[in-house]
Amino acid sequence: MSKPNRVPGYMQSKGNRNRGPIGDREIRYKCSMTNTILDVLRARPGWQEVAGDGDWDFFWCDREWLHANYDSMFLQEHQKILHFRNHYELTRKNLMVKNLKRLRKQTEREQGKKEAESFDFFPTTYELPSEYHIFVEEFKRLPGIIWIMKPAAKSQGRGIFLFRKLKDITDWKKGEYQPLTDPNREVPETYVVQRYIENPYLIGGRKFDIRVYVLVVSYNPLKVWLYRGGFGRFSNSRFSLDSIEDTYVHLTNVAVQKTAPDYDPDKGCKWATQQLRQYLAAKHGTEVVRKVFQGIDNIIIKSLHSVQKIIINDKHCFEMYGYDILLDANLKPWLIEINASPSLTASGKEDYDLKYGVLNDVLNVLDLENRLTGKEKRVGGFDLIWDDGPVNADDGSMECSINSSATTSNSFLGCYCDRKKQLRDIFTAAQALKKTATS
Incomplete structure (x- = not known):
């Protein structure tokens, strides 16, 4: 057997020395999670769970494990593992904005201001405490508007609050004025402060955002799959700017909303993306909706391009992102954040079925069983939207009656999916094609 290619910077890990490429044998997996992904893996025909340091072909690991072990691992040709080494370049809120700003400036230099305007999908943002003084200048220039503070590396709405007065954030600037030599010096936690979107699109008087699942199997070349399903996450209380301290009004995170006193777990606070798209089309027309979802495609591709040259590409790695998109009252989509570990814990049966399908199709796209040809544009609920360039839909693939762009774009977010x-x-x-090729 030929010696597998060594990935620069890797040392060989225990248990992966003698296992050959996957043929007709069982696929051995490890999993750090105990939620829906473990159910999917255990139900997959021909897949076998591995305990401890046993030999594996596929590993759904957590980010902490990857950071601790990546640089001392040697992966064989066939092995797949969740997360790219420095995924945080896109999923930490401060680094995401930093990379988007850099690509926007580069685009303006090389292609002009008009093209740079296509990056106008994230709110005015500053990192605190490092950009505190720049933020103060902007704050004074725009008196009376609302800002939102978010910890750079936390999720599920933890540590987020809105404010109108500078005195509300004094805790995050005090570390700047303490001498570096002071042993008791407190270093403020890194936050981002963003201009709050005060005019969100409302349904039933409630604010919502859209969770979109994106699978990246390579950064060089960039290859991106977009899942048709997803959900809108609604606030439990009617929207108002009169009570900016009420998290049940302003934060749509399920982890926050399910703690509301009047939260109904049977009803939940989610709409399927298909239901949301149908609602918007009925109210505003199919052409308007087409442009809205085209804008979401633009956000996904531009954000991935912003880190394409920074992410440590590795053919063994893949990433399933959870994008959070907000629509304003003018139906303009805004990027709120990108999650490297979107929640896989279901809040109900419909949510479980959705996540089960997403995760099963991640495995289908990765195709460790070698059942596909590698030329597919759709696998289950995933559509290939970028493959070192935009991917066009095949002629006649009008699978979404409200997707009038189907002849040009392979994106079907919120469309019907059997x-x-x-x-x-x-x-x-694929099986028939392979038989023909070998006959």
Whole structure:
């Protein structure tokens, strides 16, 4: 057996020395999680769970494990592992904005201001405490507006609050004025402060954002899959700017909303993206909705391009991002944040079914079983939207009656998805093609 290619900076890890490439044998997996992904892996035919330091082919690891072990690992040709080494360049709030700002400036230099305007999808943002003085200048220039503070590396709404007065954030600037030699010097936690979007699009008087699932299997070349399903996350209380301290009004995170006194777990606070798209189309027309979802595509591709040259690309790694998108009253999509570990814990049966399908199709796209041809543009609920360039839909693939751009774009976010039938069809077609090629 030929010696696998060594990845620069890797040392060989225990348990992966003698295992050959995957053929007809079982696929051995490890998993750091105990939620929906573990159910998916255990139900997958021909997959076998590995305990301890046993030999594995696929590892759904947590970020902490990857950071602690990546640089001392040697992965064989066939092995796959969740997360790129420095995924945080896109998923930490401060670094995400830093990278977007850099690419926007580069685009303006090289292509002009008009093209740079296509990056106008994230709110005015500053990092605190390092950019505190710049932020203060902007704050004074725009008196009376609302700002939102977010910890750079936390999730599920932890530590977020809104404010109108500078005195509300004095805790985050005090460390700047203490001598570096002071042993008792407190270093403020890194936050981002953003201009709050005061005019969100409301349904039933309530604010919502959209969770979008994006699978990146390579950064060089960039290859991106977009999942058709997703959900809108609604606040439990009607929107108002009169009570900016009420998190149940302003934060749509399920982790926050489910603690509301009047939260109904049977009803939940989610709409399927398909339901949301149909609602918007009925109210505003299909052409308006097409542009809205085209704007979401633009956000996804531009954000990934902003880190394409920074992410440590590794053919063994993949990433499943959870994008959070907010629509304002003018139906303009805004990027709120990108999650490297979107929640896989279900809040109900529909949520479980959605996440089960997403995760199953991640495995189908990665195709460790070698059942596909590698030329597919759709696998289950995932559509290939970028493959070292934009991907166009095949002629006649009008699978979404409200996606009038289907002849040019392979994006079907919020469109109908009979994923089980589609999977049967592509696996059958791939098998027939392979038989023809070998005959």
